[in-house]
Amino acid sequence: MVNGKLLTDVHIAQNRAIARALTRRYTVALMLVAALSTAAWFSLRLVITEQQSTAAIVNVSGR
Numbered sequence: 001m002v003n004g005k006l007l008t009d010v011h012i013a014q015n016r017a018i019a020r021a022l023t024r025r026y027t028v029a030l031m032l033v034a035a036l037s038t039a040a041w042f043s044l045r046l047v048i049t050e051q052q053s054t055a056a057i058v059n060v061s062g063r
Helices: 009-062
Strands: none
16 A cells, blocks of 8 residues: 555556656667767867867967
């Protein structure tokens, strides 16, 4: 008994369905965070690579 009510098979099935739905949403959210983090890393890496050549030119011309 929970709060004076019996848990029926329907309630248990509903709880499992809710748990599965939350798990799917959580998984999708984690995959989205991972994809965005990876994209940001690649973007930053590209910018740094392009800036290194510019920085080398500025260092040589400043000498």
